[in-house]
Structure formats: C-alpha cells, structure tokens
Amino acid sequence: MKWSLLFKEKMKAAIILVALMLAIIISNFFEKRLASRNDFTVSSIFEDRLQPSTDLYEMRTLNDQRLFILEEFLHANSATDRNRLNEKMELNHSQFDQLLARYQTTFLVAQERELLQQLQKNLRQFDNAFAQLSKAQSGTLALQNAKNNIYQTNTHLGKLNKLQSQIGKQLLAQYKKDTYYSSFLNTFQILLSVCIGFIILKMVSNSSLLNKFDKKINLN
Template sequence: MKWIFALKEKIKMAFILIFIAGVIILFNVLMKSNVSGLEASMKSIYSDRLVAGATISTIIELNYQNHLQLEEHIHTTSAEKYSMLEAGIRRNNKEADSLLTAFKKTVLVAQEKEALDEFVQTNLMYRKFQNDMLGLSREGDKTSMYDQYLQKGNRLFQQWLIPAHQLSRIQISVGEDIYKASQLKIHGAQVISTVEAALVIVMLAGSYALMIASNTIINKPQKFWLN
C-alpha cells in the first residue's frame, strides 16, 4: 500500500503549500498596510510639520515687522508715513490671520493645541495694544506713547513670542517622532519582504518535491495483487 502512503504525503504537502500561500497573502496585506502608513507619515511630516513650521515662522516675522512699524509710527509726524505704515500693518495682520487659519486646519497634538490657545490669546492682547497705539499715535504725546511701547508693548510682544516659539519647537519634536515611526515601518516592511521571499522559496521547493513524488507514482507501476 505504498501508493496510499505516498498519496497521504502528497495531501499533507498540498496543505502545507496552501498554508504557505495563505501566509504570503497575509504578508502582502501587511506590506500594503505598512506602505500606506508610511505614505501617511510622509504626508504628515510635510503638511503638518514642515509647512506648519514654516507658517509659524512667517507669522512671527510678520508680527515682528508690525512691531517695528508701530515704533516707527509713534516716532513719525508725516501724514503720508502714517498712512503707509498703517497700510503695511493691516496687510501683515491680514496675511498672518490667513496663515493662522491654515495652521489650525493641520493635525495638532495635545501640547500643540494648548500652545495654540495661548498663542491666539496673547496675539489678541497685542493686537488690541497695537490698534490703540495706532489710534493715538497721530495726536498723542509721542514721548508718553513711546514709553508705553517700550514697556507694555514689548512685554505683550514677548508674551506672544513664548507660545509662538513653543509651536515652532513642537513641529521639530513631533516631526522627529513621526520620522522614527516611519523608520520602524520601513524596517518592518524589509523584514516582511525577507520572510516572504523565504516562504516563496520554500513553496517552490515543496512544489518541486510534490511534482517529483507525483511522477514517481505515475511512472512506477504498483503491484496491487501483492498487497
């Protein structure tokens, strides 16, 4: 009954090959998942970190320009210069507001949301001071107004800079975390690829062995009457 034993071995080998094929399919699914996750991580690094970091830096630069223009506005007595400086401040504020709106649409971590709330609050406080000074600068006491600018104005501006710089630092730290997670996904994909290749080799070897066994049974006549 050798042929029965051989048939059982063939069936066993077939099940093993089916199992290996299933594992390969599973690994393919995991590989696709890793690739999708990696793409999402790369997109997040670009959209939510690099672009967001550049956005915060631009807002800081615009507000710094406004702070200097406000000082110049206090010192000048030219009506033409007043109008030019006020137009520049309004333009910068409008651009900063648009950038802030875009920043709020990015993916924010908990620490980032907290810093953003403080950023918005301190920005409103400084804007109010800025608007008050612009309204009084044309007719007010220049010396007194400049003292307010140096004391209250600089203090409010520095208070605003704290959460602004914190937001910039968060972009770097979170970006590093995303990068490290991406590296792990790449390593995982490499491991899966290696194991998958090994399984394919095993599957091919098993198929070859199964084919040899089949040929042996077919080519070797069985003497059933002797069993």
C-alpha cells in the same frame, strides 16, 4: 498501503502549501499597510512639519515687525502718519493671518493645539492693545501691553517651531522602523515562495513515484 501513505503525504503537503500561501497573503497585506503609512509619513514630514516651520519663521518675522510699527506709532505726530501706520499694521495682520490659517490646516498634535490657543489669545490681546493705542487711550499702558503680547507671541511661535523639529524626528524614526519591517516582510515572502516551490517539486516527485507504483501493480 504504500499508495495510502503517499496520499497522506500529498494531503499534508497540500495543507502546508495552503498555509504558506495564506501567510504570504497576510504578510503582503501588512506590507501594503506599512507602505501606505510610509507614504503618509513622508508627506506629513513635508506638509505638516517642514512647510509649517517656514511659515512659523515668517510669522515670527512679521511679529517682530510689529515692534517697529509700534515704535513709529509712538512718535507719530500727525493723523496722516497714524493712518499710514494703521495701514501698515493691517497689511502685517493680513499676512500673519494667512500664514496662521495655512498652519491650522496641517495635522496638529495635542501640544500644538494647546500652544495655538495660547497664541490666538495673545493675538487678540495685541489687537485690543493696538486699538487702544490707535485711539490714543492710555497710550503708554497700551503700548506696553502690545509689546508684552508681541514677546509672548514670539515665545509661543518659538515653541511651535521647536515642536516641528521634535515631531519631525519622531516621524522619521517611525519611517525607518516601518521601512525595516517592510523589508523584513518582503524577505519573509521570498522565503515562503521558495518553500512553496520546494513543496510543489516534492508533490510532483511523489506523484511520479505513485504513478510508477501503480504501473507495477498493473503489471502484476
């Protein structure tokens, strides 16, 4: 009877032990997922937020330079001056496009994609206005349209830059949250390991009692 009771206790301990081990495996799986997401978050903060903020600032600087080029263009008196300014604008355009292309390769949220479409529309309108200005077609109107597009482009660049900060803060908050959960899971696993150790000790102790009980039976 006593042997049967000890056997049942041993089986119960074994079942609990298996359950605890499964809990450790599952918690370890979630901890790894959190760690992987943290790696992505840290990478995204730099590659998708900090670097684009720098690029957007440079794009805004290049966009401001276009105003000066337009003013020079307005007062250009010779074909040579106009050609020089056209080359200057082409260089500006090339540098701007490189930064914009790099920004487009980053992870973009829906609001960014929407602002980016508006930005690209403004850029196309500016190109058309500048092309008209270069050909001296309705110069005053083309100049005003070009300036308006520059102002609108700056507005969209400013909104995109502000968005980087907002999303960066959200990513940082998510990182802190995931770090907390990861720490909790790690502590949970340690506690489970302690419980497993305690159960193993108890099983060993019960096994010793069972051996002593068997010896008494054999002696009798």
